[in-house]
Amino acid sequence: MDEKSKIDVLIDRYVFDTVRRLPKEQREDIGLEIRDLIDDMMNESMDKDIEKVLIELGEPSEMAKKYRDREQYLIGPEYFDTYILVMKIVWLSIIIGSGISITIQIISNTISNHVAGVTNSVISGGVFPLLSSFGLVTLIFAFLEHQKVKLNTKTKEAWTPAKLPEVPNEKMLIKRSDSIVSIIFTLVFIGLLMFAPQLFGIWITNDGVTRTIPVFNMAVWNIAMPLFVISLAIGLVDDIIRLVIGKYCTVIMAVSIVSGMLQIIIATIILKGLPLWNSNFASEMKAVFGIAMTSLGEVEIIWNNGNLSNLILGIIIFATLLGVGNTVYKTLRFRE
Amino acid sequence: MNAEKDLIDILTLELRRGTLVLSVLNQLNNAQYGYSLVQMLEEKGITIDPSTLYPLLRRLEKQGLLTSKWDMGESKPRKYYSRTEYGDEVYKKLKGQWSIITKEMSRLLEE
Numbered sequence: 001m002d003e004k005s006k007i008d009v010l011i012d013r014y015v016f017d018t019v020r021r022l023p024k025e026q027r028e029d030i031g032l033e034i035r036d037l038i039d040d041m042m043n044e045s046m047d048k049d050i051e052k053v054l055i056e057l058g059e060p061s062e063m064a065k066k067y068r069d070r071e072q073y074l075i076g077p078e079y080f081d082t083y084i085l086v087m088k089i090v091w092l093s094i095i096i097g098s099g100i101s102i103t104i105q106i107i108s109n110t111i112s113n114h115v116a117g118v119t120n121s122v123i124s125g126g127v128f129p130l131l132s133s134f135g136l137v138t139l140i141f142a143f144l145e146h147q148k149v150k151l152n153t154k155t156k157e158a159w160t161p162a163k164l165p166e167v168p169n170e171k172m173l174i175k176r177s178d179s180i181v182s183i184i185f186t187l188v189f190i191g192l193l194m195f196a197p198q199l200f201g202i203w204i205t206n207d208g209v210t211r212t213i214p215v216f217n218m219a220v221w222n223i224a225m226p227l228f229v230i231s232l233a234i235g236l237v238d239d240i241i242r243l244v245i246g247k248y249c250t251v252i253m254a255v256s257i258v259s260g261m262l263q264i265i266i267a268t269i270i271l272k273g274l275p276l277w278n279s280n281f282a283s284e285m286k287a288v289f290g291i292a293m294t295s296l297g298e299v300e301i302i303w304n305n306g307n308l309s310n311l312i313l314g315i316i317i318f319a320t321l322l323g324v325g326n327t328v329y330k331t332l333r334f335r336e
Numbered sequence: 337m338n339a340e341k342d343l344i345d346i347l348t349l350e351l352r353r354g355t356l357v358l359s360v361l362n363q364l365n366n367a368q369y370g371y372s373l374v375q376m377l378e379e380k381g382i383t384i385d386p387s388t389l390y391p392l393l394r395r396l397e398k399q400g401l402l403t404s405k406w407d408m409g410e411s412k413p414r415k416y417y418s419r420t421e422y423g424d425e426v427y428k429k430l431k432g433q434w435s436i437i438t439k440e441m442s443r444l445l446e447e
Contacts, residue, residue: 032413032415033390033415034390036369036371036412036413036415037370037371037386037390039412040370041371041386057386057387058387062387063387066387066388066391067390067391067394069395
């Protein structure tokens with residue numbers, strides 16, 4: 001009596017562990033089938049060893065797998081590549097964004113008690129968003145996978161070679177790394193300009209007290225800063241479009257020309273239309289360093305009579321035209 | 337050389353896997369239940385895992401090639417499978433395909 005129930009217990013467990021992995025409607029039928037099978041195999045075997053029989057049948061998870069109609073994927077092969085790509089983009093953005101934010105906070109000393117404060121910021125501002133975005137993106141793609149499985153029976157248009165995109169000529173390609181680096185620098189710059197403009201200047205530490213002599217005239221900053229940011233943002237849009245499209249074409253050329261013109265206009269406004277520079281800069285420098293008046297006197301002249309602005313504006317116009325010209329050249333030269 | 341034997345085993349298994357459906361359909365002229373099918377195929381030299389055969393039978397039934405019936409008699413209930421008319425048709429056509437394939441392969445392998 002005891003031996004028999006031991007066998008029954010094992011069989012019950014095996015069947016249960018197998019069918020629980022299968023759809024509800026099929027459980028009873030498959031359960032009966034498996035019991036039948038075990039029974040037959042036991043009758044066949046010499047030593048009536050139930051464990052040997054169950055081992056021959058294989059692990060319940062494997063057994064259930066064979067009974068399943070289709071593979072079970074959270075995110076299947078069809079969607080996986082896109083999933084990884086989206087995740088990379090999202091994570092990169094978060095890492096850059098929170099990196100900037102934390103760096104700025106450290107620099108401008110809004111985080112007290114460095115180690116603990118920084119750790120806290122990294123966790124709440126960095127790690128948490130990374131984890132929750134991972135969950136969200138995964139959820140979305142898992143949903144897509146599930147839906148696609150439902151839509152499997154719908155026919156879609158047959159693929160034809162006409163649908164193949166052109167192979168881009170190597171020279172036509174815009175290097176992604178260039179665009180990405182440019183985007184990162186632009187974002188960092190915007191961040192600093194917006195939150196810590198006083199950083200742009202000379203830093204002096206005197207008996208443990210750090211102060212800066214800012215390069216910019218803080219009084220007009222609330223006009224200058226938005227203009228700066230807008231100009232940088234225009235450049236950002238240009239870079240993003242280049243990243244997305246990836247090769248020189250009419251669109252890229254047009255965007256480049258337009259953004260170049262706008263940036264030159266804004267630069268002109270900022271540099272010539274506003275008293276951008278901190279007019280006290282030279283005198284504060286003198287006060288702090290107290291060195292040779294004459295050399296600094298010259299600096300003061302350059303600083304305050306607009307030559308500096310002209311110089312910088314000239315550089316900006318030159319660099320912008322160079323960049324736009326390069327883009328136009330590449331686009332026109334390699335057009336089919 | 338163990339690696340070579342393993343590889344040959346795997347590739348042979350894949351070859352045989354292609355012949356499974358035809359073998360099973362062939363044996364179902366009359367109604368059979370799962371385990372008897374396993375044994376009959378064994379006798380003919382075709383080894384097949386019950387855990388492979390049973391789900392295969394379900395799949396073929398789902399595709400309309402087989403039909404099943406639970407026989408409650410005797411000592412215990414058994415599920416018997418047999419070919420449908422549709423299954424007969426498909427089986428005939430598959431047999432035709434098989435002779436074509438074997439001819440092609442023989443010709444190929446003789447070269």
